[in-house]
Amino acid sequence: MAEQFVSIVPDELERAAAYRLMISIIVPRPIAWVSTVGADGTPNLAPYSFFTGVGGTPPTVMISVGRSRRESGPLKDTLRNAQETGEFVVSLVDESLAEAMNLTSGDWPPGVDEFDVAGLETAPSVDVRPPRVAASPVALEARVTQIVPVEGTTNTLVLGRVLRYHVRKDLLRPNGMVDAALMRPVARLGGTEYATFGQVFSMPRPTVDQAKT
Numbered sequence: 648m649a650e651q652f653v654s655i656v657p658d659e660l661e662r663a664a665a666y667r668l669m670i671s672i673i674v675p676r677p678i679a680w681v682s683t684v685g686a687d688g689t690p691n692l693a694p695y696s697f698f699t700g701v702g703g704t705p706p707t708v709m710i711s712v713g714r715s716r717r718e719s720g721p722l723k724d725t726l727r728n729a730q731e732t733g734e735f736v737v738s739l740v741d742e743s744l745a746e747a748m749n750l751t752s753g754d755w756p757p758g759v760d761e762f763d764v765a766g767l768e769t770a771p772s773v774d775v776r777p778p779r780v781a782a783s784p785v786a787l788e789a790r791v792t793q794i795v796p797v798e799g800t801t802n803t804l805v806l807g808r809v810l811r812y813h814v815r816k817d818l819l820r821p822n823g824m825v826d827a828a829l830m831r832p833v834a835r836l837g838g839t840e841y842a843t844f845g846q847v848f849s850m851p852r853p854t855v856d857q858a859k860t
Contacts, residue, residue, distance in 0.1 A: 655668065657669070667837060667838065670696075670835075670836075670837045670838075671836065671837030671838070672837075674834070674835075674836045674837065674842070675834030675835065675836060675842045676696040676697070676698070676834060676835040676836075677696070677698055677699070677739070677832065677834060677835075678694050678695070678696050678698065678739070678740045678748065678832075678833060678834065678835055679694065679695045679696075679698035679708070679710050679737040679739075680692065680693075680694050680737065680738040680739065680740050680744075680748055680751070680780060680783065681693055681694070681695055681710060681725050681735050681736070681737055681738075682735065682736045682738065682762075682777040682778055682779060682780070683724065683725050683728035683729055683732065683734070683735045683736075683777050684728060684732060684734070684776045684777045684778075685724065685727070685728045685731065685732070686728075686731040686732065689757075689758055689760065690760055690761075690762060690769070690777065690778060691724040691725060691728055691760075691761060692751050692760075692761035692762055692765070692767070692780070693723065693724070693725050693751055693752065693761065694740070694748050694749075694751060694752050695710045695711065695712065695725070696834075696835035697710065697711035697802070698710045698711070698737070701806065705808050705809070706808065706809040707792065707806055707807065707808050707809065708737060708787060708789060708806070708807055708809060709804055709805065709806050709807075710725075710735075710737070710804075710805050711797070711802045711803070711804055711805075712725050712726040712729075712802065712803050712805060713800075713801050713802045713803075714801040721757075724757055725805075726794075726803055726805065728777075729791050729794065729805050729807075730791075730794060732776065732777075733790060733791040734775035734776055734777055734788075734789070734790055734791065735775070735777055735789050735791065735805070735807055736772055736775060736777045736778070736779045736786055736787065736788050736789065737786065737787040737789065738779050738780035738783035738785075738786045738787075739783055739784060739785045739786070739830070739832055740783070740832065740833045741783070741784050741830060741831045741832055741833065742831045742833055742843055743782070743831075744780070744782060744783065744833075745833045745841065747765040747766070747767055748765075748833070750764055750765040751764060751765050762778075762780075767780055767781070767782070768780075768781040768782065769781055770786075770813075772786075772788050772811075773788065773811055774788050774790075774810040774811050775788045775789070775790065775810065779813060784814075784815045784818055784830050784832075785812065785813065785814050785815065785818070785825065785830065786812070786813040787809045787811075787812055787813075788809065788810045788811040788812075788813075789807030789808060789809050789810060790807055790808050790810055791805060791806070791807050792806050792807060792808050793805075793806040794806075815830075817829065818830050827844065827847065828844055828847050830844075831843065831844055832844055
């Protein structure tokens, strides 16, 4: 059985190779299209695939923000803005927005409005200052609760409490859940690869008789 596998120690790889391996294994990853506003009022928009929900009550999400493509470069606008204002918005990316999202992933200099770069219309938020992507099927307004540097890396975790959801009406099922297949989200893979939504199947959780455990 062992000969069917290759055993790889990340510390023995070049940094870039270790990174490429990890992002090609942890797939698919949802994309947080994060909008922030700087202290000077300049909006910023950038995608992050190190993103997940980390708590349900209260609803809390996490994004991991690295440095610019130059390891010794300045803080990314997203992190600096989150530190300065304590607010951000996560817009989700569907298939129709994939190309626009990719445009905003460029290493644009500070002061550039990525909404303009990608030709995106904004929609106002209610509880926070950053706007959301108007065409996004779902957006989450969030207030920063923690900013945590990840030891030994150039990444910083930004955790935020979701204050408000904006959900396109046709996506909501009667049970209060979003129809993911209808939303048609785009997911991040490794390198330049992305994925669209595949087959949806259901598996009810098993019922465990506590009296017999």
